[in-house]
Amino acid sequence: MASSEAVVQGDWLRDHILPHDAHYYALARRLSASYEDADAICQTALCRTTEGDQWRRISDPPAYMMRLIFDLAVAGMEARLPPASAYVADTDQLPDAPVEILPPSADVTLAALSRLPTEAQQLLSAWRIEGLSCDALGHRFGLSPDAVTKAIARSLTALRNARYRAFCDPVQVCEWTDAFFGGVSQGQGGAR
Known part of the structure; x- marks a missing residue:
C-alpha cells in the first residue's frame, strides 16, 4: 500500500x-x-x-x-x-419398546382398518406407510391423480367412521328418552 x-x-x-x-x-x-x-x-x-x-x-x-x-x-x-449428532440417542443401545407403548386406540384403528375394503387398505398403506405420492399411487393402482386423491379421501372417511363406530357405543333405545323427545331418538322425527 x-x-x-x-x-x-x-x-x-x-x-x-x-x-x-x-x-x-x-x-x-x-x-x-x-x-x-x-x-x-x-x-x-x-x-x-x-x-x-x-x-x-x-x-x-x-x-x-x-x-x-x-x-x-x-x-x-x-x-x-x-454437532447435531450429539443430541440424538444411539438407538442401537436402547431396549426394544414394550407393546404397552401403543395407545389403546391403535388396536381400534387396526381393527377398523382391517374392516375396510382391500383396495382402501392397500391405498392407505401405500400412502401413509410407504409414503408414495399421488402420482406413484396412480401408477400402481391405475388411477389418475385426481382419482387417487378422491380414493384417499373416501378411504380416510371410511376409516374415521369405522373408528367412530368402534369407540362410540350405540345409543340404547330408552322409553323415557323417547317420551321426552317425542320419538326423535328412534328416527321418527317427532316434535321437540
Missing part, C-alpha cells in the same frame, strides 16, 4: 469507524462470552473491513461494522455448539 493511500485509509478509519468504537464493543460484548472474545471479534471485523481496497466501497461504515460484528459473533456461537 502506498503511503498516501495509507493516509487516506487512516483518515477514513478515523472519520467513519473509530467514532463508533464504543457501539461496536458493546454489541460484541453482548454477543460474546467474555471481554477478550468481544475484543477479538472487533479486531477481526476491523481487519476484514480494511483488507485490500474493500473499504472504499462501503457506503455506511458504522452499519457495515455492526453487521460484520454480529455475523462474526454468531459464527463463533455456532462453532461452539455441539
